[in-house]
Amino acid sequence: MNKYGLFALFCLLPICTTAVRASTPPEASPNWKIRYVLFVDTARNFRQIAMKAARENADVLRSHNENDYLDSDELLTPTTIFNSGTAIVVLQFDRTGRVISQHPLLSRFQGMHRPNALLALVNRDDLHGKPYYFADWAESDSESVHYLPAPCTQVDRHRYGRLVTYTPLVGGFGCREWTAQLHRTQRPYIDVTSYGERGNFIGRFMGWAGFGDTPKPVIGMHRKTWLCLHECPSGEQPGVIPDIRTWARKHDYPIPVAPATQPEYPDTETED
Numbered sequence: 001m002n003k004y005g006l007f008a009l010f011c012l013l014p015i016c017t018t019a020v021r022a023s024t025p026p027e028a029s030p031n032w033k034i035r036y037v038l039f040v041d042t043a044r045n046f047r048q049i050a051m052k053a054a055r056e057n058a059d060v061l062r063s064h065n066e067n068d069y070l071d072s073d074e075l076l077t078p079t080t081i082f083n084s085g086t087a088i089v090v091l092q093f094d095r096t097g098r099v100i101s102q103h104p105l106l107s108r109f110q111g112m113h114r115p116n117a118l119l120a121l122v123n124r125d126d127l128h129g130k131p132y133y134f135a136d137w138a139e140s141d142s143e144s145v146h147y148l149p150a151p152c153t154q155v156d157r158h159r160y161g162r163l164v165t166y167t168p169l170v171g172g173f174g175c176r177e178w179t180a181q182l183h184r185t186q187r188p189y190i191d192v193t194s195y196g197e198r199g200n201f202i203g204r205f206m207g208w209a210g211f212g213d214t215p216k217p218v219i220g221m222h223r224k225t226w227l228c229l230h231e232c233p234s235g236e237q238p239g240v241i242p243d244i245r246t247w248a249r250k251h252d253y254p255i256p257v258a259p260a261t262q263p264e265y266p267d268t269e270t271e272d
Contacts, residue, residue, distance in 0.1 A: 032097035032111060034119075036090060037135070037151065038207040038218065038230055039076055040192065043087040045204065049073045060130070072121055072132035075105045080229075080238060084222045086202050088229055088238075095211060098124070113137065119151055135206060138175070147265050150179040153206050160267045171203020172196070172262025178207045180265070182216065188253045192220040192229070195258040199223060219256070 041049070053073035060068045078087035079101075092101035097111035099121070109121045112131065117139070120131035135151035152175035159174045171194030181190045194203040202220040207230075209215070218230040219241065226241035233251050241247045248255050 069133035
């Protein structure tokens with residue numbers, strides 16, 4: 001059984017956390033690669049998961065174990081909530097990893113690369129305080145793997161696991177589908193829709209872009225409504241796309257088409 005499958009067997013979603021171990025004090029990240037990260041879920045799930053993470057973080061602090069990370073889910077207060085109930089948290093960084101976007105809890109934080117390919121946030125006013133884990137930096141030894149490297153969350157471990165089918169509540173779209181579209185030059189946008197026989201929706205995932213990546217609109221269909229979530233074209237504001245065909249023609253984009261299957265890049269097809 002691979003580690004992702006084992007994780008999934010013991011993990012209840014959509015609220016899913018595990019203790020992550022820290023090993024050394026945080027260090028500066030002069031090679032920080034991430035321009036922004038985008039967390040997406042329902043507003044209700046953000047609230048529930050934050051409360052659960054707060055309880056677990058309190059336990060970690062009471063334990064006085066210097067090796068444990070805190071869970072960043074406690075800090076992820078949505079920056080935008082759409083009428084559909086979909087909510088997002090956008091964190092923008094400078095090239096040193098400093099959070100430069102306005103956020104009620106994270107504006108004073110710094111992104112850092114940590115041992116074991118972990119990504120964490122630390123408070124710039126307390127750089128030796130406990131780091132908050134938020135993703136793994138996933139890489140591949142093969143240059144033919146076009147969906148890596150990428151930051152992926154613990155939910156993605158479940159989504160792509162060999163032995164456990166992903167939970168429909170979190171959707172079939174995750175970090176691998178995002179990164180493949182991000183780096184596909186002929187793809188003018190990133191379609192984050194989780195397509196399914198029972199209807200299309202925007203599930204739980206984290207997206208990102210590096211400093212060298214061309215900005216792309218982030219769009220998705222939730223039930224019967226298309227939304228532009230981030231970096232909308234021609235100065236448009238995030239919100240409802242009234243007619244996807246009209247919108248696509250206006251910007252000379254192709255109409256979004258559902259992939260043959262999701263997840264598109266599960267471990268069963270990509271790992272030996």
